[in-house]
Amino acid sequence: MDQRGRPRWLTLGEAARFLGVDVTTLRGWADAGKVPAFRTPGGHRRFDPAHLEALVQTGAGVPAGSPPAPASGTIAPREWLTSQPWYARLDEPALARVRGHCAELMRIVTSYMGGEPAHPGHPIAARRVGAALGHEVAGWGLTPAQSIEVFLYFKLHVTDALSAPHEGGAAGQLRSMRDADAFLGGVLQAMMEAYGASRG
Secondary structure, three states: OOOOOOOOOOOOHHHHHHHHOOOOHHHHHHHOOOOOEEEEOOOEEOOOOOHHHHHHOOOOOOOOOOOOOOOOOOOHHHHHHOOOOOOOOOOOHHHHHHHHHHHHHHHHHHHHOOOOOOOOHHHHHHHHHHHHHHHHHHHHHHHHHHHHHHHHHHHHHHHHHOOOOOOOOHHHHHHHHHHHHOOOHHHHHHHHHHHHHHOO
C-alpha cells in the first residue's frame, strides 16, 4: 500500500524478482497476455502484487496461450538473424557451428526439463556449450550487448517451447519456466566468461 492506502503496483524489475524470473521472461509473459499488467502513460509495465501472489500460490495466472514475441518483434528467427548488421560478416562454417551448438543446448535443456531425474552432467554439458558459443561470438566481433541479445533470442525460443500446456498445470509450467530460467542463466554466464577470455 502507498501512503494513501492504495495498492502499490510493482515495476517490471520488482515483479520479476517477486516471481523469481528475469525481466526478459516476465516481459515476454506480459506481452503475450500470460501475466496481466497495465501500462503507465510513459509506457512502463506495472503489476498487481496480489495477482502475482495468487500466481505463485496457485499458478492460476499463467494460462497456456500464444508464446511471447521475440525481443526483436514478430520477425521469424531466420529473418531476425539475417537482419542483424553483423550477419554479413559470418561464413557458412561459423553459422553451422553455432547451429550445432544451439541444437545441442536445446537437447540438453529438453532432457533437463523433460521431467526426467536431474542428471549432474546436464549443467556441466550446458556450460560447456555456453563456453563454445562465447568463443564463437567473440570471434565474430560482436559486442557484449550483441552477444547477450543473440543468447536472449535463443532463450525466448526455449520459453516458447515451455509455453505449451504442462501436465502439472499452470503451477508446473511456472516451475518449469523458473527452472529453465536459472539453468540458462548459468549457460549465459559461461558464455560471457568465455567471450571475455577470448577478447582478452
